[in-house]
Amino acid sequence: MEKMIVGEGLVFEYHQHNDAGEVEHIHRAIDGLDLEVRKGQFIAILGHNGSGKSTLAKHINALLVPTEGWMRVKGMDTREEGNVWKIRQHAGMVFQNPDNQIIATIVEEDVAFGPENLGVEPEEIRRRVDQSLDAVEMGEYATHSPNKLSGGQKQRVAIAGVLAMRPSCIIFDEPTAMLDPSGRKEVLDTALQLNRNEGITVILITHYMDEAIHADRVIVMDQGKIAFQGTPKEVFSRTEEMKAIGLDVPQVTEIAGRLKREGYDFPVDLLTIEEMVGAICRLK
Amino acid sequence: MSIEIRNLHFTYGEGTPFRKEALRNVNLEIRTGEFIGLMGHTGSGKSTLIQQVNGLLKPTAGEIRIHGKDIHSKGASLKDIRQEVGLVFQYPEHQLFEMSVYKDVAFGPTNMGLSKDEIHSRVVDALDRVGLGEDMQEASPFELSGGQKRRVAIAGVLAMRPKILILDEPTAGLDPKGRDEILGEIGRIHGKGDMTVILVSHSMEDIANHVERIIVMDKGEVRMDGPPKQVFQEVEHLEAMGLGVPQVTYLAKALEAKGCGLEGTVTTVEEAMAAIRSLLGPPGPAKGGGIHD
Numbered sequence: 145m146e147k148m149i150v151g152e153g154l155v156f157e158y159h160q161h162n163d164a165g166e167v168e169h170i171h172r173a174i175d176g177l178d179l180e181v182r183k184g185q186f187i188a189i190l191g192h193n194g195s196g197k198s199t200l201a202k203h204i205n206a207l208l209v210p211t212e213g214w215m216r217v218k219g220m221d222t223r224e225e226g227n228v229w230k231i232r233q234h235a236g237m238v239f240q241n242p243d244n245q246i247i248a249t250i251v252e253e254d255v256a257f258g259p260e261n262l263g264v265e266p267e268e269i270r271r272r273v274d275q276s277l278d279a280v281e282m283g284e285y286a287t288h289s290p291n292k293l294s295g296g297q298k299q300r301v302a303i304a305g306v307l308a309m310r311p312s313c314i315i316f317d318e319p320t321a322m323l324d325p326s327g328r329k330e331v332l333d334t335a336l337q338l339n340r341n342e343g344i345t346v347i348l349i350t351h352y353m354d355e356a357i358h359a360d361r362v363i364v365m366d367q368g369k370i371a372f373q374g375t376p377k378e379v380f381s382r383t384e385e386m387k388a389i390g391l392d393v394p395q396v397t398e399i400a401g402r403l404k405r406e407g408y409d410f411p412v413d414l415l416t417i418e419e420m421v422g423a424i425c426r427l428k
Numbered sequence: 429m430s431i432e433i434r435n436l437h438f439t440y441g442e443g444t445p446f447r448k449e450a451l452r453n454v455n456l457e458i459r460t461g462e463f464i465g466l467m468g469h470t471g472s473g474k475s476t477l478i479q480q481v482n483g484l485l486k487p488t489a490g491e492i493r494i495h496g497k498d499i500h501s502k503g504a505s506l507k508d509i510r511q512e513v514g515l516v517f518q519y520p521e522h523q524l525f526e527m528s529v530y531k532d533v534a535f536g537p538t539n540m541g542l543s544k545d546e547i548h549s550r551v552v553d554a555l556d557r558v559g560l561g562e563d564m565q566e567a568s569p570f571e572l573s574g575g576q577k578r579r580v581a582i583a584g585v586l587a588m589r590p591k592i593l594i595l596d597e598p599t600a601g602l603d604p605k606g607r608d609e610i611l612g613e614i615g616r617i618h619g620k621g622d623m624t625v626i627l628v629s630h631s632m633e634d635i636a637n638h639v640e641r642i643i644v645m646d647k648g649e650v651r652m653d654g655p656p657k658q659v660f661q662e663v664e665h666l667e668a669m670g671l672g673v674p675q676v677t678y679l680a681k682a683l684e685a686k687g688c689g690l691e692g693t694v695t696t697v698e699e700a701m702a703a704i705r706s707l708l709g710p711p712g713p714a715k716g717g718g719i720h721d
Contacts, residue, residue, distance in 0.1 A: 192603040193574040240601065295470045321601040324469040324630045326670035351603050354675065390605030395633065395675040395697055402701060407711030417675065421682045427708050428688050 148313055148345045149204055149235075151179040153213030156199055156368075173199040174210070175368035183312070186339045186346045188356035188376075191365030192390035197349045200365070201315050204347065205235040218312065233262065236306030240318040242298030251293075251301050252277065252286040258309040269308075276307035279342065280334050296327025300334055307338070313345040314338065320352060328352070353380070354394050357415045364391065377413035396420040429495045429512060429591035429624055431458040431481060436490035438476055438648075450476040452648040454490070461622040463615075465635035465656070468645035469670030474628050477645065478594045481626075482513035494592070511540065514590030518597045520581030521574065529555070529572075529580050530565040536588040554587040555580075558613050575606030579613070586617070593617070594626040599634060607631075611638055636660065636674045636695040644669065657693040676700040 156174040159167050173196045181187055191197045202208040203215050206222040217235050220227040239245055248254035255273045264272070277283045280300040285293065290301055299319055306314055316335060320328040332355050339346045348355065356362050362379040364371045366389045372379065380386065380393045383401045387393075393401075396417060400410040410423050438451040451473050458464060468474045479485045480492055483499050483506040491498050499509050517523070526532035533554055537547045555564065558579040564572075569580050578598065585593070595614065599607040615638055618625045629635050635642060635656065642659040644652035646669040652659050660666070660673045663681060672678075673695075680694040680703070690703035 192605055193601075318601065324670055325632070325672040326469060328630075351601070351607075353604070387605075390603050392604035395700070396679060399676070399697060399700055399704065403704060403711075406705075408708060409711075417679050417682050420679055421686055421688075424683060424704060424707070425686055425688050 146183040147180060147219075148183045148185070149179060149181040149215070149217055149347075151177065151203065151210075151213065151215040153178065154200075154203065154210045154215060155212035156196075156203065156208060157211045173368055174203070176213075177369055179215075179363075179370075181313075181345060181347065183345055184339070184343050185361065186336070186359045187348070188359035188362045189347065189349045189365060190351075190353070190356055190362060190379075190391055191371075195365040195389075196368040197365050198317055199368075201237070201317050201347065201349055204313070204315050205237055206231045207237075233309050234311055235313045235315060236309055236311040238299065238302050238306060238314060238316045238319050240321045242295055242302055242322070245302040245305070246290045246298060249289060250286075251282065251288050251290055254290060254301060255304045255308050258305055262309065272308045272310070273304075276304040277301075279307055279338065280304045294327060295323045296330035299323065299327070299331045303331075303334055303338075311344065313347070315347045315349070317349045318351065319348075320350065320355065328355075332358070353392050357394060364389070376415055380415055381413040383412075430460050430493075431456070431592065431624070432493040432496075433457075433480075434491050434493070436477075436480065436492065437488045438480060438485060439488045440476075442488060450648050451480070451487075454648075454650055456643065456650060456653070458624060458626070460624055461618075462624055463618050463638065463640045464624075464626045465639035465642045466626055466628045466645065467630070467632075467635060467642060467671055472645040472669075473648040474645050475596060476648075478515060478596060478626065478628065481592070481594065482515050483509045484515075511588050512590055513592045513594065514585040514588055516582050516585050516593070516595040516598060518600060520585075520598075521569075521577035524569040524577060524581060524584075527568060528566050529560070529569055532569050532580055533583045533587050536584055540588065550587045550589065551583075554583040557586055557617055558583045559609065573606075575602050575609065578602070578606075578610065582610075582613075590623070592624045592626070594628070596628045597630065598627070599629070599631065607634070614638070632660070632672050632674045632677075636677075644671065656695050660695050661693055 154174050154177045158171045158173055160169040162168040189197050203210060206228045209223050215222045217231045220231050222231055246254050252273050255276055256269050259269045259272050277286055280303050282300050282304060290298060319331050335346050335348060336358055338344045350356060357376045359376055361373060362376050363373040364379060371389060380397045383393050394415055397415055400414050401412050404410045404412050414420055414423060433454055433456040436451055436454040440448045440450055466474050486500060494509060497504055524532050530551055533551045534547050537550050560579055569577055598610055611634055627639060642656055643650060660677050663673050666673060676694050676697060680690045683689055690707055694700045694703050
């Protein structure tokens with residue numbers, strides 16, 4: 145399968161300057177990391193606050209370039225300035241706060257902003273805006289004002305704005321942190337649907353463990369490095385290690401692990417309510 | 429300190445084309461020392477309600493009594509009310525502005541005109557309550573991690589010694605460890621005295637693990653009010669309002685549908701563990717011979 149994102153030996157340092165402009169402190173946010181994401185994958189990145197997740201995400205669309213090592217998106221090196229706009233068109237980002245990402249006063253104008261800046265023909269823009277809004281199920285709100293929408297709806301408009309650029313990859317940086325449960329579900333379902341139906345590569349950064357169970361691969365970050373990675377089942381069955389680095393596992397996974405240690409015959413890698421129901425009914 | 433809310437109505441932009449009714453006939457009685465979870469989807473009126481309680485917004489109709497006194501009556505001082513009702517906004521770390529953690533936490537008590545000694549003892553005590561040691565006092569608030577910044581902001585409110593503490597989504601955007609730490613600290617702060625605590629949260633698990641009573645708002649009205657076990661039984665009702673129940677409660681419902689229901693209502697991991705143990709009996713050799721681990 146085609147390689148979408150490849151990074152090797154990535155290091156990123158934030159430099160803190162004192163009043164005299166001298167470097168006072170160097171913080172290594174990313175500390176020697178290799179990354180490979182193939183086309184069409186759904187990757188979840190977990191890590192505690194300050195583990196380097198968001199810094200890594202910003203490398204994927206060239207908002208940051210590595211201090212050491214290199215990152216390529218669709219074969220394009222992010223360090224080359226000539227690639228930057230193409231990379232950002234291919235790798236769109238959706239951020240945490242919906243209110244910071246919407247700039248127009250009408251939903252469809254907001255979605256059109258990206259392709260307009262790319263110099264796309266007006267008829268093509270119209271087509272892309274309609275398709276993008278339909279893809280996130282916001283078509284009926286095309287002529288509404290964004291400020292009357294719920295948080296989940298605003299995030300879906302932000303996603304449509306990215307889709308209108310025809311990206312091959314979308315990076316979601318904690319897109320549900322500010323949403324209520326129904327908003328969270330809307331955004332997560334949208335991300336899954338874009339991945340499964342449109343073949344868009346998805347990178348989801350989240351603090352919600354139950355959102356990561358849908359991923360093809362979960363990457364767990366700690367101190368600027370990849371602590372471990374694998375399928376959701378492989379990663380979440382390492383409950384103790386997850387907790388030790390400030391993370392968590394889904395409630396049912398925790399229960400299964402603890403009951404297993406008490407001597408009950410539970411699989412330790414179950415992730416969903418359905419799997420838990422199956423395990424309990426079998427033991428009863 | 430108690431809160432009584434009677435026939436409270438509030439409309440934003442009354443008399444303009446943007447008129448929006450945010451609260452409709454809200455009646456609530458909150459007793460001294462209660463730990464309340466306030467839930468509702470975005471736009472349900474939660475934030476409007478908590479801003480009413482410390483007098484940031486004035487009711488269109490109805491009244492709010494704090495400790496028996498109508499906060500908008502003649503002779504009531506909103507300044508006093510705001511000292512007694514501490515409000516921690518969403519993302520409170522955005523409001524940090526001082527050069528040091530100490531100064532930031534001291535800002536409220538300093539404005540209250542307290543003596544230097546009193547301010548000092550309150551700052552040290554407030555930082556201690558949120559789990560920040562003396563070594564943090566001189567740090568710049570901007571050098572801290574997200575969870576630490578948030579604790580400094582909460583300490584700033586605690587230093588005013590409020591009798592009612594309202595927190596609007598104090599764990600949004602925090603990692604699981606930061607979330608558990610902050611909620612643990614809030615629980616300890618509540619457990620120590622007779623402070624009334626209102627926790628606004630979108631996390632059903634957090635609510636289930638910590639509060640004694642849940643108030644659910646929808647479309648500006650109070651729709652449900654009761655202990656977690658009672659409120660979380662109404663799965664369909666909560667989902668229709670854009671909310672949910674903790675994962676273990678969904679598990680219990682799914683088991684019930686399969687005919688192996690758990691005893692009692694389950695809202696926390698500990699309760700689920702106990703109920704599953706009692707359903708399965710003591711652990712024994714594997715039945716069925718399934719292939720796993």
